[in-house]
Amino acid sequence: MAEAHQAVAFQFTVTPEGIDLQMSHQALTEIYLSGMRSWKKRIIRLKNSVITGVYPASPSSWLFVVIAILATMYTRSDPSMGLIAKIQEHLPSMSTQCQAVVSAVLFSTMLWLLLIFTMRLCLKQLLSYHRWMFEQHGKMSNTTKVWALVRIFSGRKPLLYSYQGSLPNLPVPAIKDTVKRYLESVRPLMDDTKYERMTKLAEEFESSLGNRLQWYLKLKALWASNYVSDWWEEYIYLRGRSPIMVNSNYYGMDFLYVTPTPIQAARAGNSIHAFFLYRRKLNKEEIKPVSLATSTVIPLCAAQCERMFNTTRTPGEETDTVQHWQDSDYIVVYHRGRYFRLRVYQAGRLLSPREIEFQIQRILDDPSPPCKGEAKLGALTAGDRIPWAKARMKYFSSGVNKRSLDCIEKAAFFVALDDDEQGMMGDDPAASLDLFPVLLLNCWNFPHIVYYKNGKNGINAEHSWADAPVLSHLWEFTLAFDSFQLGYNAEGHCKGDVDSSLPRPQKLSWEIPPECEEQISQSLAVAQALADDVDFHVFPFQDFGKGKIKKCRVSPDAFIQMALQLAYYRDQKRFCLTYEASMTRLFREGRTETVRSCTNESRAFVQAFDGGEAADVCSRLFRTALEKHQLLYRLAMTGAGIDRHLFCLYVVSKYLGVESPFLKEVLSEPWRLSTSQTPVQLSEMFDPVNHPEYVSPGGGFGPVADDGYGVSYCVVGDCMINFHISCKRSCPVTDTHKFGAQIRKALHDLLQLLSPTQKEPSKVEESRPEVKKDL
Template sequence: MAEAHQAVAFQFTVTPEGIDVQLSHQALTEIYRSGVRSWKKRIIRLKNSVITGVYPASPSSWLFVVIAILATMYTRSDPSMGLIAKIQEHIPTMSTQCQAVVSAVLFSTMLWLLLIFTMRLCLKQLLSYHRWMFEQHGKMSNTTKVWVALVRIFSGRKPLLYSYQGSLPNLPVPTIKDTLKRYLESVRPLMDDAQYEHLTNLAAEFENSLGKRLQWYLKLKALWASNYVSDWWEEYIYLRGRNPIMVNSNYYGMDFLYVTPTPIQAARAGNSIHAFFLYRRKLHKEEIKPVSTVIPLCAAQCERIFNTTRTPGEETGKQTDMYTHRDIHNDNMMFLTDSDYIVVYHRGRYFRLRVYQAGRLLSPREIEFQIQRILDDPSPPLKGEAKLGALTAGDRIPWAKARKAYFSSGVNKRSLDYIERAAFFVTLDDDEQGMMGDDPAASLDCYAKSLLHGKCYDRWFDKSFSVVYYKNGKNGINAEHSWADAPVLAHLWEYTLAIDSFQLGYNAEGHCKGDVDSSLPRPQKLSWEIPPECEEQISQSLAVAQALADDVDFHVFSFRDFGKGKIKKCRVSPDAFIQMVLQMAYYRDQTTFCLTYEASMTRLFREGRTETVRSCTNESSAFIRALEVFDREQLLRLLRAALEKHQQLYRLAMTGSGIDRHLFCLYVVSKYLRVDSPFLKEVLSEPWRLSTSQTPVQQAELFDLVNYPEYISCGGGFGPVADDGYGVSYCIVGDDLINFHISCKHSCPNTDAHKFGAQVRQALLDLMQLLNPKQKEPNKTEESRPEIKKDL
């Protein structure tokens, strides 16, 4: 086998004269370069660890403190108040002058460390201040002005990606009383008087009995752990799930909406794969600027972007409860050291493609050359190989059993290890996708479904992310959810799209720029020995996944009549505006209200992930019910109250005073203690029939929307959370465009993604008409790309 020959550094033969050793110069050179590269990475990480460890001070500040203390000694003053003399008494025998210098250096070091600790403690207290979020926009209090100045003073200069990690505050545990009060308020518009009274009684009983005990354990965990929610959230919400992660958990991100930088599939792959590894290099050097709002956000999730795979866990007993440890093994996250290769899927074959040669990253043109080699490879898939990826798309327990039975040794284990240890996964798809053809709206829906589930076997859904390159040059990304939340991957995706188009670019023929080293070793085709029993399991997993994929109804559309620019002119939060629109659309679609989930981040805290904003409120339901009854002035008062309520809930969620993560953790503690709570059981069983999320644009500076208005991404989306509900993702792009991704299930007779999309469009127009009566009635027909470019 070719890979076996490449792995041997020397050969030897036995002759009558003795042993003849033949060293392979090329192999030894590669080993040397690999070692040098490894040590360089260690040195960089050590240097960054030192810089991050002493932040907000700098390593050079130690020298400044030492010189200052030594200078004071020569002026015969003692800033240590006798401590230097005390230290000098315990220094081994040496000259008096040397003892004085050593003791001064030791005192200076201790003083420097104390100053660092004090500065970090002060910065942590400053970052715990969140009152600025609750102040009226444009009106900053004097306290907040002082706070901003102090944050700038204590934040130091040029922070690395992880510099703030040690200074971020821990997520606080809300009081039981506050959480229950806000919870009961959130469900009031969804219940009649009898139901609400019943739930109120359950809540009161819980607060006065079991709740106090569970809260005590939760506070104990909060004192000990960095974040009292995140580890349980990852384990119980994601890794212990036994259903398919395809559609149910994974999400996707789209390419540019109106342009394709090149129609050549291999060239698009060459540029963007190179850009992915440039981002990984910046990530390892911590050169990525910390993401911040007014204050920095936690960057812990960035550590697992690359080289990460979810591996399936097997059921070991009867599954009685998802929170009982003795009954189930959960999935695991495999996070490995840097990989110098990716795994590529094409027409049922898997290839290992090394992107480093002799210690350097291959150029985009060289990666294109290697990808084209895979596209031109005529070899057929091996027996059982073509649809192997379906195992990752089906139920987790069969995949875990198959992995243990058929992939734990031999050639199958080696090939599976290559996939799981790869930096990320790549699919070369034979289909064409994007906004195209006579029906661009329908083509976008097809594009979304392709990115969400593909053919159910041509993605590796367990990888942290898989990149899909289509035949016409379009691309997209599918991400596993347990390791991080969408904004983390979106940051990488924005960077890749921008570098691909605006820095690397293409030549006049559409190929990547640069030259090719034609001596590059060919991509290595992975080998498999799939027995008939495993093929049967692959077929069963594919059937489960295919049924799930066929049931998904998707609708993607762009709303261009107005965007955040016009919304802000009405002195309204764009997010609150869209959430109100979704409430209106759902009520018109279903003639009722429902429990609504809006994802909000808690990355203002260490290891924070998400919290829920319950967007259906008493205020929003009161406004919607009044739409056909009250006059404009009354409606505006109700609308302003509803929008302000939403903003208040969003701020509370971001600052650690949300409802759902607290109740979730109380429920986990109750299961550890093996006690039942009727109240918590009812709370956790409530379905989220409307699940929403905003895809933020985090690096607008990378895209010149003035000169290149067509270079905008359509954002991304996800599958429906409830079988009888909707999943809605929206992306506010620039001042004049809002993209929506709507999903539901065909099997539910009461939901229809296109019908709901029409309700969303109409609600947007109606709400703006209420806020701004001078708004002209737009043309509601679908518009083609030339018209879009003209308007933009």
Template sequence: MAEAHQAVAFQFTVTPEGIDLQLSHQALTEIYLSGLRSWKKKLIRLKNGVITGVYPASPSSWLFVVIAILATMYMRSDPSMGLITSLRILLKDGQSLSAQCQTVVSAVLFSTLLWFSLIFTMRMCLKQLLSYHRWMFEQRGKMSNTTKVWVALVRIFSGRQPLLYSYQGSLPNQPVPAVKDTVKRYLESVRPLTTPDEFERMASLATQFESSLGNRLQWYLKLKALWASNYVSDWWEEYIYLRGRSPIMVNSNYYGMDFLYVTPTPIQAARAGNTLHAFLMYRRKLNREELKPVSTVIPLCAAQCERMFNTTRTPGEETDTVQHWQDSDYVAVYHRGRYFRLRMYSSSRPLSPREIESQLQRILDDPSPPSPGEEKLGALTAGDRIPWAKARKEYFSLGVNKRSLDCIEKAAFFVTLDDDEQGMMGEDPAASLDRYAKSLLHGKCYDRWFDKSFSVVIYKNGKIGLNAEHSWADAPVVAHLWEYVLATDSFQLGYNEEGHCKGEVDASLPRPQRLSWDITPECQEQISQSLAVAQALADDVDFHVFSFRDFGKGMIKKCRISPDAYIQLALQLAYYRDRGMFCLTYEASMTRLFREGRTETVRSCSNESCAFIKALEGGEGVEVCRRLLRQASEKHQNLYKHAMTGAGIDRHLFCLYVVSKYLGVDSPFLKEVCFFGFYNSNKAPQAVVYTTPPQALLLNYNISHI
């Protein structure tokens, strides 16, 4: 209870002698420093908002424009062509300023208007320049003169020292492809997968759609594109992610692994100390916008970074919502069935790695048992969404349960101190790697909080991992965070000779706060039901991870073949050899060249890839196979480039389908597309729900530089 007393700023009691007031100077100091930290962050956001708002210009450029205008006026020249004089006349009506002051104020007002006009012009020019994508389709190493001029202009208009979000206002909106082009690409993508009769039927439906309903739906879609930052992303987030009623564990969430062959320290609390401190360092850079925009010449949209921390997915009966808080000074920790609140700041400063290690060791050494129903509470986030939404409303909307649930949901992120050991170890490293991956993907189905933006898992032997919720961002954004954390942990923070974090410990730090719960038998029954659903799903996952070390992208590039195209063709060849047929193949491509862009589908199975595989399996000559391989590779690259530049197939068709549902009209072609595509729709008149195919074969690969 000592920690509870320390948290109270003042106490008073009424005695016969009067009121006895007791102040806690430590608590008041913490309140003051916490408020000071909050105001500092607000000022930083305000400053960055101004800098980003005037980019690609700078705030100091305003002074340059004012001085330039005043200098030209001093030379008895009027650069405003009479506008300054008109402003001076308006100011003269007030009779409160001298003639000289009126002239100066008029010049400053004109300079400010001119400055804003220049900023708007520069931003529009940069937006138009960033809309140019022909460079992507040019042969590598042979840049056209047009592209060379374009690169020079982009560098001129891009400004200097951009903050993370500086380019957001200059990124172009994602274009809406023509219905005719999308339908043509769709028919081309399904041709190798259909019989002649099926294709003829599909082509007939497509022609009918293109000449009738398609134009009407397209008009509404273009209308949305005029006012929305991105015509796809909000519907994609809502209908593909948030309206899904099946478990997000396995179906949606994804994971990240630690270094396979290196573990910086075998001490669990020490590894956690460095890891959590590295996350705080990244969040500080993110809040201050000190992270450089991901770009070489062309910047990528950084909008997905905004909800990285202090974010949770809240269940609803019809649709979930993503909630984000501006700040959080603690993390939620799970260990042996108990939940803790661990403050990450002391006296307005972040805890050092050594201090975090000490605090986590206190949790590891805590012998207290979990309260009834607490141990498997996280299973609610792993099961179906509707039961979780109802349970949340009925059992967690008041009292101690609401306070504890709020503590988890408003935490910066979630941490699991796992009692298992994972990694490549033992007599069968391959099998241990499979267990490691499955542990990160679903764990025990109750020891991760799958609704949090991401959960960090710290294993007993010092291995770490990450499980991320998918709706708020795509994997490349989380991968950037994860790479920073791993690199900072190993190469910047480091450990002492005993394997502990470096630094000293403040002995006065309060202990981590244990969260309290009052979970009724009815709620425990719902937890058991959700756990059964999640466990059945986890048991149905066949998972295998292996390390291929014979060669990597270096050798593939020497053959002048795209590494990604090579892998995709290899996967299709393997599938054909296993099943004797081709299948619809989904590869995700990013559309972050556009504002608030997320992903697009690359339909990797093409006429060219099928021709290559059939020739290879049919025993054709080496030269024939080599020629078909290059054609298939070039086709795949072309498909990928079209997807990246907004000329994909599936997102456009998906949005047309959503519009048709809003209008209450049916399209046989769009129904056929959804049936034959990667997502299925339910029967509700105005709803589209994503469901992962139960027999889907999901593959993930990372190509090394060997």
């Protein structure tokens, strides 16, 4: 076959005259360059491992310690207190001077390692202290003042993973604290009878089974880096058998008001090039570690960055697996039902944006039809997981289908070229945004970029391998580098020249039997029904932003959360269990935690405000609700959340084969309002002052409950808040546009309540600056 012939570096035949050897110099050259590139990456990773392993010290500090010890020896003083002499006694026979030098070097090395261990231990203890988040400005405790020494132990110029070994482990909360906070969180949602019943279940659990389950969790916390993350990935994501297209995928969108070029291939050329530059920086660990927005260095865990590229979710009948491969030098491009393998490295170098544009245009101009059964092949990944796992094993485990599927799954990332146009356009530009998310969610299940005919693009990712802030940083780097660093020429094409001798992108081949085509049709029907049932409403709120909210001396995030509570109550005439995503990346391998935003305090405020109570009463209740929200948010960030703890207790109970009525009921409660703040402008490459039009509306996700809403929002600059609302069309009581109108009204009502003329100070705003959160 053509693919096999292209992979052969040399051929030989046996003739009567001897062996006729024919070698392909081009193939051998590619093999040599590929090997060199691989070895360079290994050397870089080894070097970075050494630098990260000794952080916050540096490898060069070893030489300083050795020289210092040798210098003291020449002054006839013994800083080792006899240890150098002890080491010298056990050295093999050599000259006395040589023994003295070797023993001094060995002692210096041990001293250096001890100093590193001590510094890392001190840094870990400092990073374990979180009381600073709960203190007010001007009232810093002496302990927090000492804690500020974290900057001394933070080192200089850290690599991406430099802090990983110093991050603390996620603590296991006390059973009594978790049960108490849980009962408090469900009180506004239950009448007296239901609450009394739940209280009895909770007390029985706490006094009996809970302590036994807690013992196992504490044992795991001593052994594992994080007692939550591996179970969370496996049981929440990978063991889910329903389609991941809406249930586990999330998306990010292009600029709202700017399209850098209307040429589809050119936009793909620049941004694909930027993606690979980011991957290069990632491999070299040159990306600056993400820290909290405070005056000192509080690093966040970067473990999720390891699987950003070359990663896919492989289906299984019982559970899926996340597979990560070494760096590949190609991407897979989908266009009009066909799949192409596009190499982005040639002769050991990354193709220029203009060359990638040239190759993408070749794919767009390719007139060849899809193979039989190929056009809708991607529907297998969007349907139920068990049929996809069975089909993968039966039809894609050997032959040409296996080679083509391996090519897709091992690609650096996946690209789709769409013949539609997207963005703010037409007679109703705002309404046109509502179609964008549905198309982005209907994709293969690893980092997947879609380029539209008019130059717009978007990104889709699957949740099991990483949370949104990780992808957001990559996406913003790509958008910024595309627009501000690479740019386009006057005609809208990528800058630079083209090597027209580049080999054409390779079209993948498939042999799809009729039985597999039937399964593809069934999966397509499931995916299409799911996509058609999801209703999205995306809108930028520009009446005001965090600038005016902060003038009211309140937290923008807490303000928006209270607006969502008010809007939901007006929309549904009731309160519901509300999920707000927070992060636990202050801890090693931390991911997310839940802030239960519907509280007794928020309920009291909403009822008073919607019931027409006096403004001063509503203002007081509102600030009390904000303070409670901020407290819950900080507790969640510092490992004192309740939902991940209850989830892990439930997993242990299943392993032990015991039933807990309390845990069973807790884990079955629906999240009818699932919310998250999408982090934006994590990249320092944006200039919101000089280029305010370069703003992305962020991204979003599908609804968690069939009768609920999914709300993602991002606070952009001082004057804009972007909202992404989702729900099921099949639910008669939910409507994204109706809910969006309620959100707008609630935001205006709350700002009117808290006008800047009010002088009452807010403990919320007086607390430490809020930090960016996870999706």
